[in-house]
Amino acid sequence: MPTDQPQHIAPDALPEVITRYLGAHRVRDTATALGAFHPDATVTDDGKTHQGAPAIETWLTRSASEYTYTTELTEAWKTDPDHYVATHHLEGNFPGGVVDLQYRFTLSGGRIKTLVIEP
Numbered sequence: 001m002p003t004d005q006p007q008h009i010a011p012d013a014l015p016e017v018i019t020r021y022l023g024a025h026r027v028r029d030t031a032t033a034l035g036a037f038h039p040d041a042t043v044t045d046d047g048k049t050h051q052g053a054p055a056i057e058t059w060l061t062r063s064a065s066e067y068t069y070t071t072e073l074t075e076a077w078k079t080d081p082d083h084y085v086a087t088h089h090l091e092g093n094f095p096g097g098v099v100d101l102q103y104r105f106t107l108s109g110g111r112i113k114t115l116v117i118e119p
Contacts, residue, residue: 006077006085014076014084018105021112022086026071030060038111045117067094074100082107 012019017036024032034057037043042051043059050059069092077085086103099119106114 006079009076009078011073011076038113043115067092
């Protein structure tokens with residue numbers, strides 16, 4: 001786990017693999033989004049963990065079709081070269097209609113190894 005204090009960074013200073021995932025996820029491009037992940041990556045979202053490419057692909061497909069929403073990247077943080085947080089503001093037809101979520105990324109070998117999404 002990272003031990004350094006997080007540094008606030010410009011959202012466009014996030015690593016390319018993170019911006020590629022976020023952009024692909026926003027336009028519901030499952031193949032490109034999935035390609036950003038390490039083959040045995042894990043994603044934790046809404047209290048459920050999805051491990052490995054097949055489970056993450058199912059999660060991406062479900063999340064793209066379950067609700068309609070807009071997302072805006074509002075902040076970014078870097079703890080070390082492998083740990084980043086991207087804060088997103090979402091509005092849509094999901095329960096509550098508005099939420100700010102933190103996407104906590106751990107990178108390994110130039111790909112996303114873990115992603116935890118939580119308020």
